[in-house]
Amino acid sequence: MGDYTKILPVILSGGAGSRLWPLSRQSAAKQFLPLAGSKTMIQDTADRTRGPDFLPPVFICNASHIDLIDEQIDDYGAIIVEPEGRNTGPCAVVAALHALSLDPDALILLAPADHVIERPDVFLDALRRAAPIAADGHHVTFGMTPDHPATGFGYIQQGKTIADGVFEIESFREKPDEVTAKSYLASGNYHWNSGIFLFKPSLLIEEMAALASECAEPARQSYAQAKHQDRVIHLDAQSFAQCKPEPIDIALMERTSKGAVLPCDLGWRDVGSFRAYRDLHAAGEEAVIIGDGYAHDSAGSLIDTDGPLVALIGLENVGVIVRDGRVLVVELDASQDVKEIVNWLKADNRTDKL
Structure with a gap:
């Protein structure tokens, strides 16, 4: 060798x-x-x-x-x-x-x-x-x-x-x-x-x-x-x-x-989507909550908030992400498409939101 x-x-x-x-x-x-x-x-x-x-x-x-x-x-x-x-x-x-x-x-x-x-x-x-x-x-x-x-x-x-x-x-x-x-x-x-x-x-x-x-x-x-x-x-x-x-x-x-x-x-x-991020924190169907959140009857969902209380009722496979006044609500199986929001913000000259 x-x-x-x-x-x-x-x-x-x-x-x-x-x-x-x-x-x-x-x-x-x-x-x-x-x-x-x-x-x-x-x-x-x-x-x-x-x-x-x-x-x-x-x-x-x-x-x-x-x-x-x-x-x-x-x-x-x-x-x-x-x-x-x-x-x-x-x-x-x-x-x-x-x-x-x-x-x-x-x-x-x-x-x-x-x-x-x-x-x-x-x-x-x-x-x-x-x-x-x-x-x-x-x-x-x-x-x-x-x-x-x-x-x-x-x-x-x-x-x-x-x-x-x-x-x-x-x-x-x-x-x-x-x-x-x-x-x-x-x-x-x-x-x-x-x-x-x-x-x-x-x-x-x-x-x-x-x-x-x-x-x-x-x-x-x-x-x-x-x-x-x-x-x-x-x-x-x-x-x-x-x-x-x-x-x-x-x-x-x-x-x-x-x-x-x-x-x-x-x-x-490879944490390349909010689906992968959620699965990183839980292998089962329970909701993952990071920050001030509450979920009821919302299997497989994700809440990650940096301040405002987020409550989720009756929605499965949904992600709610809050950071510095920016809020994303996404069906987790579609979370690969979040980049389209970034593309839209760039095209709309709203780079302050990126």
């Missing part, structure tokens, strides 16, 4: 959490909120990757997140600032270039800032198992063991065995309908696509240049021309704007012959 020294956690914090408005807003995106415990989501993400196996974490974010990261994270290596969002493909190239500048033998762990992992010890064990595979020339992703036929996630189909518990990637599948999702679950060969990756930096740069040059070359230029201010690195805006906005899943993982998947059961949750 290939050698590596340490793992560099690169935590992606560019999202605004628009599906969780008004809980998540521009001034406090969801990764900076304590949605799953006493610590914020970004603090939990950083804490999972502390210790002798890891370099201090690096964050990739937009300019509005610099102060929040600095306030919430005690020890970090750098904050890399995106001039605009261009998806995760360019971010991966920038991460690889930065890793090479720190330690040519380090691996990169690319991870979103806003995921819940309830079994961090299992996650660390999975990283230790994946590291020699990545060092030996595979791009490793972590497939989450599905426990229900979810239609809101992409899936990874495992192929031939590479090593014990690590497999070639047979295919990536987009979000399926319920019938297809049930067939995936029954087969035992499909895993949720977590968006967590472990790469060898030099190999990632080489393959991105060959397979996704429209992402890779402008990203390389933006890092080479970046402005450094203490631990903050501002990517060059003109170069970065030329990056093709592709996710790393498409830019690299769906095109490479060197992809690998390590299935694992981490207690993983």
